[in-house]
Amino acid sequence: MAVHSLRVPIDGTSVGEAAVYAVPLDDGVALVDAGWPSDAAWTAFTAALDDAGVAMKDIRHVLITHAGHTCFLHTGEDVLFTGDHLLARITPNVGQQSIEDGSQPLADFLASVRLVAALGARRALPAHGPEFDDVAGRAAQIEGHHERRLTDVAALVAERPGISGYDVARRLRWAKPWDAFTPPMRRSAVGEALAHLVHLRGAGLIHSSDDLVVRWYPIA
Numbered sequence: 162m163a164v165h166s167l168r169v170p171i172d173g174t175s176v177g178e179a180a181v182y183a184v185p186l187d188d189g190v191a192l193v194d195a196g197w198p199s200d201a202a203w204t205a206f207t208a209a210l211d212d213a214g215v216a217m218k219d220i221r222h223v224l225i226t227h228a229g230h231t232c233f234l235h236t237g238e239d240v241l242f243t244g245d246h247l248l249a250r251i252t253p254n255v256g257q258q259s260i261e262d263g264s265q266p267l268a269d270f271l272a273s274v275r276l277v278a279a280l281g282a283r284r285a286l287p288a289h290g291p292e293f294d295d296v297a298g299r300a301a302q303i304e305g306h307h308e309r310r311l312t313d314v315a316a317l318v319a320e321r322p323g324i325s326g327y328d329v330a331r332r333l334r335w336a337k338p339w340d341a342f343t344p345p346m347r348r349s350a351v352g353e354a355l356a357h358l359v360h361l362r363g364a365g366l367i368h369s370s371d372d373l374v375v376r377w378y379p380i381a
């Protein structure tokens with residue numbers, strides 16, 4: 162029996178639905194993720210379990226990818242449950258929480274993307290959106306996306322020495338116009354801009370001031 166993909170709606174987020182995977186075991190099934198806590202999600206989840214011929218009492222384990230964004234490799238089926246780490250059409254928000262604590266979330270993320278690609282799994286089963294086969298190819302696309310964004314951020318700092326992280330975020334290319342961003346989306350975007358700024362600073366290409374509003378300058 163192959164892995165079943167169960168689709169569960171998510172309210173109020175841009176991803177639309179969560180994928181729950183039911184993985185056959187010798188004595189039941191393991192679930193990878195469990196959907197969303199809403200009545201609509203529960204109804205869809207229980208109906209999809211029924212359709213897959215899985216009874217609630219057969220569930221032995223529930224593995225959650227979203228706790229720290231863990232990936233699970235199922236060696237028997239050669240599939241990789243990628244959670245939000247690798248998705249077919251979107252990239253996860255990589256956000257910098259503090260620019261002074263030494264954290265390098267973008268470097269960590271890119272290292273993890275390469276690590277997961279090197280597992281060589283046949284097929285990726287992500288937490289949202291379509292499944293895909295070319296795991297290494299998608300990983301390379303995501304790396305390319307961040308490389309381009311690093312180039313864009315470095316260019317903004319070069320053109321506007323003293324630019325703030327907020328102004329970098331506002332001027333980057335996003336899937337929708339900045340004016341259409343809600344406050345939480347802007348907060349995520351600023352976190353992502355800061356992750357790229359800190360990455361460039363770590364590479365010795367730019368530096369930051371210690372003003373109350375931190376400003377970013379190119380290193381000539």
Ligand SMILES: [Zn+2]
Binds near residue numbers: 289
């Ligand atoms: Zn997710």
